Amino acid sequence: MLLTTIKDVAKEAGVAVATVSRVLNNRGYLSDSTRKKVYEAMERLNYKPNEISRSLFRKKSNILGVIVPSVSHPFFSELVGHIEYFAYQAGYKVLICNSYADNGKEREYLEMISSNQVDGFIGAIYTSNSDDYIKPDMPLVTLDMNINGLPYITSDHYNGGEIATNFLIDRGCKKIAHICGDLEIDILANNRSKAFINVTKKQNINSVLEESKLSRFDEYKKTVIKMFEEHPEIDGVFASSDIIAASVIHVAGLNGKSIPEDIKIVGYDDIDMAAMTVPPITTIKQDIEKIGELAVKTLLNKIEGKEVTLENILPVELVERETT
Amino acid sequence: MLLTTIKDVAKEAGVAVATVSRVLNNRGYLSDSTRKKVYEAMERLNYKPNEISRSLFRKKSNILGVIVPSVSHPFFSELVGHIEYFAYQAGYKVLICNSYADNGKEREYLEMISSNQVDGFIGAIYTSNSDDYIKPDMPLVTLDMNINGLPYITSDHYNGGEIATNFLIDRGCKKIAHICGDLEIDILANNRSKAFINVTKKQNINSVLEESKLSRFDEYKKTVIKMFEEHPEIDGVFASSDIIAASVIHVAGLNGKSIPEDIKIVGYDDIDMAAMTVPPITTIKQDIEKIGELAVKTLLNKIEGKEVTLENILPVELVERETT
C-alpha cells in the first residue's frame, strides 16, 4: 500500500509543500481559492496527514493512557467508558492498560510517558506507590491513591463507610459484617473500612470484618459462605463493592435467609448491575462519570502545565433499593 | 522537562550514535564491553527511546484499535480485557474506541489507520457496513459482521438460537418469547433470532418476538413489562443477552411468578454476571476469550500480510444454571 504524502498533495494541487502545510494547520496568509485547490487535491488522493510524523514534531501524541487492574471489572469498564468520552471531546484518544495489579506491567505502561507514546496517564495504580520511579512532575493522575505530590481523584470513602454502617444500624441490625479487599494496600478506598471499624466501635455494635484478598466472584462466594457459617447471627452486611453484595445475596438465598427481612445489605459503587439484581442493591453511589470527567480534566491541565488541584474528593450518596 | 536523546546517550557512553542504535536494535557487530557501556549510560540518563520517532521510521505504531459500541457493556468490557491481554503478549498496545453505534465516530476512528496512528482495528462495527470507505485490504477484523471480503470473528449464533429454543421446548414451555435487539442491522448475531423463528415455526410452538431497539437496562425492563402484560401466558423466554435475561428475572419477580417453575429463561453470552444473579442464568456461552484471541491473531496476521481465514465461527455451548 503506497502512502500519499504532503508532497503528492502539493504536486496534485499545483502548490508548494509549505502551502499545503499552511492549509493543514490554518496558518499564515491563504486565499480561499488555494485552500479549495488543496482540499480538493487531498480529497482526490484520499490524503490523511501522517499523525505519527506530526506527533514527532509537536512532541505530543494526543493519546492518554488509562491503567486499571482489569477493564472487565464493571466499575472500571464504566469508568473507562466515561474517560474515553471526555477524552474524545478534548481531541484525545485513549489507550487501555490492564495491570492485573502487577507492578511490572504498571511500570512498563508508565514508561510510555518517557517514550513519548502517550501524553499522560490516568492510573488506578496499586503496586507502584512506593516506587521511586513515580515523580510528582509526571503527567499522571491517580485514582483512589495519594502518591507523593501527584493529583488524585477519589470519592469521600470515609463518609461512604459512615453512611453505610449507620444506615444498617438505623435499620436495626445488631451484628454487622463488613467484607472488603486487601486492607494492607494503602489505597484511599480502604477508608470505607476504617469508617466501618470506627462507627461500629463507637456505637458499640457487634461487628465482623472479613478481609478477602481475592477478586473473582466464586471466590467471594466461598468467603461469604464461610463467614455465615462462623457467624450465623449476622443480620447486616456492608459490602465494599456491589459485586460482593451480589455474592452475599446469593449465599443468603442458599441459606434460606430472606433479604431484607433476615439480612440487610449495603453495597458500594452503584455500578449498573446494582439495579439489576433481585433484589436490587441498596448501595453507596460513586459518581463514576464525574470521576472520569475530573480525571481527564485534571490530567489535561497538568499536561498543559496549568496549576491543578491535588486533592479531588467527590461526594458519595446512599441509593436506597431493596436489600435494606 | 528536557528530553534525553540518543545523542546524549552516545556522548555519555563515549560512542557514536550509530553504535547506540546498534545496541538498541541488536544489529551488526557489537562487543560486550560496548553493549555494557551503552546500557549503563542509558541507565544513568534514564533514557527511553522515543517510540514516536521509531514508529515514524518503521511505519508501525504497534498499537491496535478496538471499536465497540460501548466498553461499559459487560460483554464488550470482557472482550476488550482479553484483547488487551493477547495484544500485550504480542507487543501491541490497545486503543479503545466507543462508537456508541455512531457512523461518524466509527469512521473517524477507522481513519486512524490511514493516518498511521494504529496498525489495525478489531471492530464491532454496526453502521459502516455499506460504507465504501471500508476496503477488503484494510487491516481490519470485524466482529459478528461480514463486510465484503474482510475477515470476521463470530460465534455460531444460529446454532446458539437453536439450542436455546429447543431447550426451552424440551423443558415443556408452551409459549416462548424471544427478546432481541434491532433485527434490521445486518449483524451475524441476529442469526440467533432467525433460529428462534425457524425452530418455533417448525415445531409449531406458540411464539412472541419482541424487538427492542433500546439498550439501557431500565428500558429493557419496560419492554419486558409490556410484553408480559400483553402475553401473560408466556412460560419461556429466550433473551438475546444475559442483561435482557436479568431484566426478565426482575419483571417475573414483580409479577409474582417464580423461576423456573412459572417461567423458564435462557440468556445469551455468559458474561460474568450471568452466574451472579438470583437465580443464576442458564445461558448460551460465547467463548469471549477465544474470540479475543482469534481476533488479535487474525489481525496481526493480516497486518503482516499473511493469508488469513476469512470466516471464523466459534462454537457456542449451553450452560445450564437455575433459570430453566
Next chain:
DNA sequence: ACATATATGTTAACCGGTTAACATATTAAG
C-alpha cells in the same frame, strides 16, 4: 505613486531514531 497587507514559493533545518555505505582498526584463523 508608494507603503502596506496579502498570497505564495523556495530552501533549509528540525523532531528523534534508523540505516546503508564506507572507512578504519583490531583480532582471530589458516
Next chain:
DNA sequence: CTTAATATGTTAACCGGTTAACATATATGT
C-alpha cells in the same frame, strides 16, 4: 603473514510533516 571476521566511527539520507527566514508578486488604500 595474509585473509577474513569483528568492532566501531563518520557521514548522509530518510521517515513525513512543520516552521522560520527570505524572496517575490499582486492587491489595496491613501
